[in-house]
Amino acid sequence: MRTDIFARLDREPEPPKIVAPRMSRHRIALFGGTLAFYLAIVWAVLITSWLVALDWKVMLFRPYQQWPELHAFLDYYVVLGQRGPTAVMVACWLGWRSWRQHTLRPLLVLGTSLLLLNLSVGAVKLGLGRLGPHYATQIGSAEMFAGGDIFPSGHTANAVVTWGILAYLATTPRARRYLSAVSATVSLGVGLTTVYIGTHWLSDVVLGWAAGLLILLALPWFEPLIARTETWIFAMREQWRERRDGARPAPAAGSGSGPAPPPVLLPQSMATEGLAPGTVTAAAEPVLPVGHPATGARARAHGGHPARPGGMPVAPTGVRRPPPHTERGARGSGSPARPMTGG
Numbered sequence: 001m002r003t004d005i006f007a008r009l010d011r012e013p014e015p016p017k018i019v020a021p022r023m024s025r026h027r028i029a030l031f032g033g034t035l036a037f038y039l040a041i042v043w044a045v046l047i048t049s050w051l052v053a054l055d056w057k058v059m060l061f062r063p064y065q066q067w068p069e070l071h072a073f074l075d076y077y078v079v080l081g082q083r084g085p086t087a088v089m090v091a092c093w094l095g096w097r098s099w100r101q102h103t104l105r106p107l108l109v110l111g112t113s114l115l116l117l118n119l120s121v122g123a124v125k126l127g128l129g130r131l132g133p134h135y136a137t138q139i140g141s142a143e144m145f146a147g148g149d150i151f152p153s154g155h156t157a158n159a160v161v162t163w164g165i166l167a168y169l170a171t172t173p174r175a176r177r178y179l180s181a182v183s184a185t186v187s188l189g190v191g192l193t194t195v196y197i198g199t200h201w202l203s204d205v206v207l208g209w210a211a212g213l214l215i216l217l218a219l220p221w222f223e224p225l226i227a228r229t230e231t232w233i234f235a236m237r238e239q240w241r242e243r244r245d246g247a248r249p250a251p252a253a254g255s256g257s258g259p260a261p262p263p264v265l266l267p268q269s270m271a272t273e274g275l276a277p278g279t280v281t282a283a284a285e286p287v288l289p290v291g292h293p294a295t296g297a298r299a300r301a302h303g304g305h306p307a308r309p310g311g312m313p314v315a316p317t318g319v320r321r322p323p324p325h326t327e328r329g330a331r332g333s334g335s336p337a338r339p340m341t342g343g
Contacts, residue, residue, distance in 0.1 A: 012102065056140055081190035081191075087110075114162075117215055131150070155190055
């Protein structure tokens with residue numbers, strides 16, 4: 001057994017017993033509180049409350065002009081909230097985990113969370129239609145229902161969900177605590193970076209945090225569906241393997257797939273049993289000289305065929321004997337001619 005650090009990179013011999021999170025009372029309470037906070041933010045923006053005034057103050061402060069030395073670094077840091085790059089990075093890690101643990105649950109959980117993110121956040125974005133700070137037309141206005149798509153912040157919600165999945169799928173409480181702190185820090189930094197650059201209002205970022213947290217809290221409701229999907233995928237894989245193995249042709253004898261069976265030597269009576277009478281040639285029986293005592297007995301054994309003068313039995317129907325060629329010996333290399341049987 002390997003005891004070094006690289007042993008953790010090997011594939012586990014069997015799938016580990018991982019208990020999926022359940023929707024406990026504590027989680028339900030957090031989900032309800034976050035949902036109420038989400039609706040309160042939306043309502044505060046719709047009625048153009050003090051939250052909209054705070055959005056305008058931060059926007060007119062222009063943080064990118066106050067701290068221009070941070071602009072180059074934050075332009076790259078905000079990529080941690082873009083859906084494409086972050087989904088690819090996290091999918092690679094979770095794909096390796098799926099291979100190592102013989103399970104598709106990490107990838108299925110990631111796919112489910114991203115699907116919920118696109119449906120929920122995308123629907124609210126298009127439904128409210130808020131314009132961003134760079135496209136605002138009236139100071140102090142909420143800029144709602146104007147054809148925009150920035151409320152809530154997609155970068156912030158995606159950072160919360162994508163990096164929060166790592167904490168959700170952690171197998172130990174210690175790893176879950178550390179990964180939760182890392183994901184919260186990254187998503188908080190991504191949200192504030194969008195405010196610094198000027199692409200989002202502050203209320204957009206706050207609503208994005210709430211939207212991503214709602215998806216993470218609601219994932220245990222989808223665990224039974226994820227388990228059934230994993231079972232169905234594995235069943236389809238086994239059926240495909242069976243069809244593939246059944247379509248392969250059987251290996252031919254002597255093709256190198258295995259040793260050929262040794263030939264079986266049968267007695268002459270068994271070897272010729274079941275053949276038609278006309279298919280047995282005279283070569284199957286030993287040739288006896290003229291006048292041998294067995295020729296008469298053999299003739300009687302052939303069913304009473306009449307014997308020729310000199311003791312030579314008449315050949316059965318279908319048996320053809322080659323005509324004697326007395327000149328074969330003369331055409332040879334000088335060896336004496338061999339007398340033919342019955343000559």
